[in-house]
Amino acid sequence: MSANDQTYHAAQLERAxxxxxxxxxxxxxxxYPHFHIAAAAGWINDPNxxxxxxxxxxxxxxxxxxxxxxxxxxxxxVSSQDLVHWQRHPIALAPDREEDRDGVFxxxxxxxxxGLLYAFYTGHRWRNGYNEDDGNLxxxxxxxxxDGCTFEKRGTVIECxxxxxxxxxxxxxxxxERWWMVVGISSLEQRxxxxxYVSSNLTEWQFDRVLFQAPEPGVFMLECPDMxxxxxxxxxxxxxxxxxxxxxxxxxxxxxxxxxxxxxxGQGFTPLTAFQPLDWGHQFYAPQTFEAPxxxxxxxxxxxxxxxxxxxxxxxxxxxxxxxxRELRLDDDLHLYNAxxxxxxxxxxxxxxxxxxxxxxxxxRVIVQECQPCEIELSINLAESSAERIGLWIGQAEGGxxxxxxxxxxxxxxxxxxxxxxxxxxxxxxAPCSAEGRLELRxxxxxxxxxxxxxxxxxSVTSFVFPxxxxxxxxxxxxxxxxxxxxxxxxxxxxxWNS
Ligand code: FRU
Numbered sequence: 001m002s003a004n005d006q007t008y009h010a011a012q013l014e015r016a017x018x019x020x021x022x023x024x025x026x027x028x029x030x031x032y033p034h035f036h037i038a039a040a041a042g043w044i045n046d047p048n049x050x051x052x053x054x055x056x057x058x059x060x061x062x063x064x065x066x067x068x069x070x071x072x073x074x075x076x077x078v079s080s081q082d083l084v085h086w087q088r089h090p091i092a093l094a095p096d097r098e099e100d101r102d103g104v105f106x107x108x109x110x111x112x113x114x115g116l117l118y119a120f121y122t123g124h125r126w127r128n129g130y131n132e133d134d135g136n137l138x139x140x141x142x143x144x145x146x147d148g149c150t151f152e153k154r155g156t157v158i159e160c161x162x163x164x165x166x167x168x169x170x171x172x173x174x175x176x177e178r179w180w181m182v183v184g185i186s187s188l189e190q191r192x193x194x195x196x197y198v199s200s201n202l203t204e205w206q207f208d209r210v211l212f213q214a215p216e217p218g219v220f221m222l223e224c225p226d227m228x229x230x231x232x233x234x235x236x237x238x239x240x241x242x243x244x245x246x247x248x249x250x251x252x253x254x255x256x257x258x259x260x261x262x263x264x265x266g267q268g269f270t271p272l273t274a275f276q277p278l279d280w281g282h283q284f285y286a287p288q289t290f291e292a293p294x295x296x297x298x299x300x301x302x303x304x305x306x307x308x309x310x311x312x313x314x315x316x317x318x319x320x321x322x323x324x325x326r327e328l329r330l331d332d333d334l335h336l337y338n339a340x341x342x343x344x345x346x347x348x349x350x351x352x353x354x355x356x357x358x359x360x361x362x363x364x365r366v367i368v369q370e371c372q373p374c375e376i377e378l379s380i381n382l383a384e385s386s387a388e389r390i391g392l393w394i395g396q397a398e399g400g401x402x403x404x405x406x407x408x409x410x411x412x413x414x415x416x417x418x419x420x421x422x423x424x425x426x427x428x429x430x431a432p433c434s435a436e437g438r439l440e441l442r443x444x445x446x447x448x449x450x451x452x453x454x455x456x457x458x459x460s461v462t463s464f465v466f467p468x469x470x471x472x473x474x475x476x477x478x479x480x481x482x483x484x485x486x487x488x489x490x491x492x493x494x495x496x497w498n499s
Pocket of ligand 1: 045105107122169
């Protein structure tokens, strides 16, 4: 970058930061997350550049600092020493060069052999300069940093294949003395594919092969691919655009999932499973992972939506949050588990063991009078229960509202039902539950969301819930049959922000 470019770059970042600071002054907090990462104000989407660098966990995210709508993308930035408490940093990347004129799109980051952080992102341009009508021009770009905060852009490292409209979201990893990059693409035949590139020095990249093609002909693009080993298998995460609705799957405007297979450098990817949802909720998209120094595979997803207006967008000056960090594990059946990382329990400030609770048919018990951001654990003894539904009715008030998080015995699924919601979208989602006699439920309740984990991460349901004003109670209830819950525990949760 020339001195002139560097000055211009710094000015764009400062302008964006000042605008965001001003927006933050009027940002409303009624649904603003207490223990999820979000921008101080403005819009966010995908997690980007997840890494452990310079002694800290670095998390970047797609960010429009000027308003609560999606717009020309920047990379927002937070970091943490413990993956639990976070510190905000100034905006890390802004669109300020010809190749990223209309947005610094999603990407990833790795530490190079020279000790610098290498951030790969998609430089986005609209061919007509203002919208997608005449197509996109998307290239893969590199920016490097000594401290994780200030970046020097190095320009395009992979050009867009001729005639292609969607080519984005580079994810890089190191394997067998080479660097590998997956990129999502819509092929000339409009098929969603993941392409693999290889490099020996992080700056010169060669096309290796088409790694994966979505089997459904309607899937025209695979966004945000990620590829990593778990045990002796490889997991490919991707976000198909155009996935058909089928039963309980494909219900969202945007859906994320995974395929497990075999891969080795120099070879193709052999899928061993079908594409599976990674989470069953309304709001879970664009997940990205990284390997922690202790070898754990940790994931953040994005909670938000491109296809509907969310209540925080219209009045509150912010939109979108990341999920809590989750650890991934693969079981012997090649099923991917995702559960909050162990450190998450450090946020617990106060714990109340409500003990065992048995309920007669249609009976309820208030377990929390005034619900603040908290985590509720239930050990439901299904073998000794006959209820049709057993679970938590959170924040039900006169006139409706509230959300239901319950095991539904007819469906044999765990349901998050927002059918009574007075703010935001309604509807329900349901995760499969292979509970043999017992179901362990872990429910994270933030000011504007719920995240539900079944049986230590066998499945999860992640949804926004925007409660009406006033105190929310939580009632444990059994419907049409009795319930035995062997343990009920409520943990209050502290804030993730250091300052
Ligand atoms: C996924 C996505 C990515 C893109 C980014 C733009 O949510 O569409 O494919 O890089 O968001 O903000």
